[in-house]
Amino acid sequence: MIGRVHKAGRAFFGVLRRPMARAFDSAQNPLNHLGALTVFFLWIVLISGIWLLIFFRTSVSGAFESVEYLTREQWYLGGIMRSLHRYASDAAIVTILLHIIKEFVFDRYRRNRWFSWVTGVPLVWMMFILGITGYWLVWDELAQYVAITSAELMDSIPIFTDSMAGNFLSDDLLSNRFFTLMAFLHLIGLPIFLVFGIWFHLFRLNGPRINPPRRMMAASLLTMLLLSAVYPAISHEQANLAMTPQSLRLDWFYLHVYPLIQIWSPGWVWVFLVGISTVIVIAPWAPAKKKDDPALVTLDFCNGCERCVDDCPFGAVEMVPRTDETNYSHQASVDSDLCISCGICVGACPTATPFRSRGTLLPGIDLPDRTAATLRDEIIAAGSKDISPRVIVFACRDDPQLNEIEAAGIGLVKVNCMGQLPPSYVDFTLSRGHAHGVLLLGCQDGNCLYRFGAEWTEQRLARQRDPMLRRRVDMSRVAIGWQAPWSDKSNALKKYEAFVRSLQS
Ligand code: HEM
Ligand code: SF4
Numbered sequence: 001m002i003g004r005v006h007k008a009g010r011a012f013f014g015v016l017r018r019p020m021a022r023a024f025d026s027a028q029n030p031l032n033h034l035g036a037l038t039v040f041f042l043w044i045v046l047i048s049g050i051w052l053l054i055f056f057r058t059s060v061s062g063a064f065e066s067v068e069y070l071t072r073e074q075w076y077l078g079g080i081m082r083s084l085h086r087y088a089s090d091a092a093i094v095t096i097l098l099h100i101i102k103e104f105v106f107d108r109y110r111r112n113r114w115f116s117w118v119t120g121v122p123l124v125w126m127m128f129i130l131g132i133t134g135y136w137l138v139w140d141e142l143a144q145y146v147a148i149t150s151a152e153l154m155d156s157i158p159i160f161t162d163s164m165a166g167n168f169l170s171d172d173l174l175s176n177r178f179f180t181l182m183a184f185l186h187l188i189g190l191p192i193f194l195v196f197g198i199w200f201h202l203f204r205l206n207g208p209r210i211n212p213p214r215r216m217m218a219a220s221l222l223t224m225l226l227l228s229a230v231y232p233a234i235s236h237e238q239a240n241l242a243m244t245p246q247s248l249r250l251d252w253f254y255l256h257v258y259p260l261i262q263i264w265s266p267g268w269v270w271v272f273l274v275g276i277s278t279v280i281v282i283a284p285w286a287p288a289k290k291k292d293d294p295a296l297v298t299l300d301f302c303n304g305c306e307r308c309v310d311d312c313p314f315g316a317v318e319m320v321p322r323t324d325e326t327n328y329s330h331q332a333s334v335d336s337d338l339c340i341s342c343g344i345c346v347g348a349c350p351t352a353t354p355f356r357s358r359g360t361l362l363p364g365i366d367l368p369d370r371t372a373a374t375l376r377d378e379i380i381a382a383g384s385k386d387i388s389p390r391v392i393v394f395a396c397r398d399d400p401q402l403n404e405i406e407a408a409g410i411g412l413v414k415v416n417c418m419g420q421l422p423p424s425y426v427d428f429t430l431s432r433g434h435a436h437g438v439l440l441l442g443c444q445d446g447n448c449l450y451r452f453g454a455e456w457t458e459q460r461l462a463r464q465r466d467p468m469l470r471r472r473v474d475m476s477r478v479a480i481g482w483q484a485p486w487s488d489k490s491n492a493l494k495k496y497e498a499f500v501r502s503l504q505s
């Protein structure tokens with residue numbers, strides 16, 4: 001069942017991908033930066049919010065007038081800031097939604113990722129409460145509708161003794177104190193919780209990407225500025241509790257639940273909201289595929305260089321004082337609860353070298369289910385095919401392009417993640433004559449199941465990151481063919497054939 005939902009979600013991303021891939025390269029594709037884009041939009045919300053705060057008056061009578069002043073009198077700055085505040089908030093909801101769907105359908109929410117997943121759920125609640133209290137503060141007819149409907153929703157919870165809806169019976173009963181409380185929640189309380197919540201959400205990730213590429217930030221800011229100038233955010237008529245607003249322009253990004261409150265009873269809306277949140281929270285514990293064994297440190301070969309600590313995307317390795325009699329002061333230690341067996345630490349370890357001639361190939365850190373020694377044996381086996389030019393393909397086991405290569409009987413070595421492949425294996429394959437060329441296939445940067453596989457492989461091959469590929473390797477004999485995991489059709493064979501032709505020329 002979950003597998004089918006994942007498949008449908010991947011197909012959905014496939015549909016989104018086509019126009020995006022035509023417009024952007026992979027580094028600039030917004031679908032590859034959804035979490036970071038959300039952070040960026042929240043920055044815009046915060047900065048524009050500070051400007052609004054300077055002029056905002058937190059009283060029932062002053063609120064509407066101060067927002068009107070910003071919108072009409074100070075349209076060139078206050079009005080633009082108000083519109084930016086609105087559009088960036090809406091954009092953040094879209095990117096959060098896509099971020100959740102993407103993490104889910106590409107299976108990036110289970111095992112040790114449960115932490116980021118579960119801590120994301122309160123962030124969504126906070127975002128919606130922020131949006132709702134924001135609409136409330138304008139104190140126009142939409143605010144009146146939001147306030148009264150929210151009060152009905154809150155009054156349906158039996159823990160409150162005083163009726164909240166009672167505050168909105170008439171303009172006289174509506175107190176400035178109640179209004180100031182809303183303002184405090186929206187302007188100070190919730191933003192502080194949100195910042196803390198985002199920090200907590202990213203707490204367990206090594207090097208989380210919180211900034212989208214600069215060009216993407218500039219383009220999205222410019223688009224929102226244009227939108228703000230052409231289609232500025234404006235208020236409805238001032239709230240009047242003696243009248244019921246007749247026609248409202250709802251913001252469907254934030255207020256889509258409100259019509260439901262009128263169709264269903266408030267109690268059922270609570271059941272719906274709490275039910276969805278609970279299902280999302282418990283999703284990481286649904287039955288999953290068998291777990292691979294975590295990475296294992298062999299002290300005899302660990303020299304304490306710390307590269308595995310730097311490269312583990314999930315903070316699963318730490319350096320601890322040495323427990324054996326060597327001269328090194330520290331050794332690597334893996335937290336098996338945090339490790340998701342991607343093998344990126346093996347790709348980082350300087351002792352994972354296939355050139356070792358004596359004894360078994362046992363690096364300082366290795367994956368028991370897919371050892372460095374097995375990879376070397378498979379290279380040697382794949383290199384025995386009598387074809388010229390002979391190309392060995394290294395591919396991530398999750399790569400959608402794999403089937404095509406396997407079906408064509410091309411020499412293939414699978415790795416858990418491309419980051420598991422130490423560059424010395426590429427050198428070994430070529431310099432020992434096991435192949436004339438090496439083709440690496442995996443998920444495009446921004447879509448790597450293990451976050452950094454594609455990026456760090458490129459950096460290691462370009463000799464920008466340790467361990468670096470040796471200079472003697474002729475780069476015309478190495479090709480990379482990343483592909484987005486939601487691509488509808490594989491063109492791995494085409495990449496293979498193009499590479500073979502380039503080797504022949
Ligand atoms: C204000 C809302 C949110 C913001 C700003 C945000 C931002 C981010 C960022 C910047 C990352 C790091 C991406 C990377 O470096 O690979 C991330 C990771 C993640 N987020 Fe969110 N997120 C939000 C809400 C959510 C929600 C609602 C969920 C799910 C219910 C969620 C699930 C995850 C997961 C599972 C990861 C870990 C991905 C991995 O390990 O590869 N996030 N988020
Ligand atoms: S990268 Fe290898 S040698 Fe370096 S600390 Fe980690 S396990 Fe030890």
Ligand code: SF4
Nearest residue numbers: 312339340342343345
């Ligand atoms: S296998 Fe992956 S998650 Fe586990 S320790 Fe190595 S790099 Fe970290």
